[in-house]
Amino acid sequence: MLDRAARLRQLSEVDQDLIRLVQDPRFDRWVEQIATTGGCAHPIHLTGSTTTCNTLTGEVLHHYDTRDEPGERLLIRCRNRRQTVCAPCSRLHAGDTFHLVRTGLVGGKTVPADVRERPRLFLTLTAPSFGPVHHVTADGQRCRPRRDGGRCDHGRPLGCPAVHDADDPLTGQPLCPDCYDYPAHVLWHAHAGRLWKAFTDNLYNHLAARVGRTRTGLRRSLRISYAKVAEYQQRAAVHIHAVVRLDGARGPDDPPPAWATADVLTAVVRTAAAAVRLRTPFSAALGEHELRWGAELDARPLRAFGSGEGLADDAVAAYVAKYVTKGATDTGAGLDHQITTPDDITAAPVSAHVRALMRACWRLGGLPELEPLRLRAWAHTLGYRGHILTKSRAYSTTYTALRAERADHQSGGTELADPDLITEAHWRYVGSGHTPGAALIAAGIAEDLALNREAARDACREWGGCL
Incomplete structure (x- = not known):
């Protein structure tokens, strides 16, 4: 018979950690904390206390201290938007994004319901070509048929007779990597915000020019509100999806002028995008690049609650919400963590095309004249340094307001502010993540919560809606 020490040595690291956790007298409270975070995969560990007291009487109305918690710490959500990093938190972020975008389309929260009657478009702006790439074909069509069978200066074919689907590893890859303008691609990403x-x-x-007014005069009667999301194409170039809405000068509470229609907005977005021209700072190594939007631009009107022509509001909000949870590894266009050395690029599990873009970022990031672009810090996103989703101030509500509303709902509502009450809070970050056994338990809790949500949705569909 093996003694206790020998048996423990035979157990895996996960098993040993599970035994340690289950034997902890505060195990039930620890599981309660994990459930409160929704099974967050990388929770933040805090230590500290909160005290609420009456300044007139000195009475302590509420006191909380992590010294009474397992491990003397409190776990809170990591709030990471990437599904590959933390699925439970990404689901919450997707829900918040859906409501943020939808509120700007049909109203709610602090936005009036009549915004759904405003001129609104769903736009897609793309990057220009940096060189021919293999692309998805349909109905048996060839990728890039050429009768002359010509070759580039590097001896590679200028055409491609193959038929590609979305899963073909060649899709999005350059026909000739040596001909592809990698510096221009990286610089375009770095200036996407300015574009x-x-x-x-x-x-x-x-x-203003269309209606014969000055820009200043136009701003006295009209405001452009928007929410946009960045998405990587298969060629690893960012394109922008945006909801654009016309309001009056005071924002969503003010209707736009009668002449401001969806047709007018559709015509103007095309000329406005085509007129964009930016020049990069001069570089002795690169010269100067002119940056612009690509020729492919899609502009479609939106409709509310299934009436009229155009895209459905809820479908657009759901599309944006689904995309913001994708990490760079989901799209194959980069990494979810920063690159610190060139060796990280060599070891990255990405395509040769994406690796070449990362190396271009690293190389250009070493040029003194391009130092403000911080290309090495953003090599993992191929030079793109903007947020995945951004919006104008007047478009709709905010993530902060949505999270505060959810917290208020979960706590059962907050009492009216009392000027005689004061709350003192002292918190300190002490770590993050799970031990091996804790990670397994958290994953199980997250799975159970997901199954419960799915069962609730099935019940709603069966009964034709929920109360």
């Missing part, structure tokens, strides 16, 4: 700003500035200018 969007130039586009929205042009929208005001072109709208």
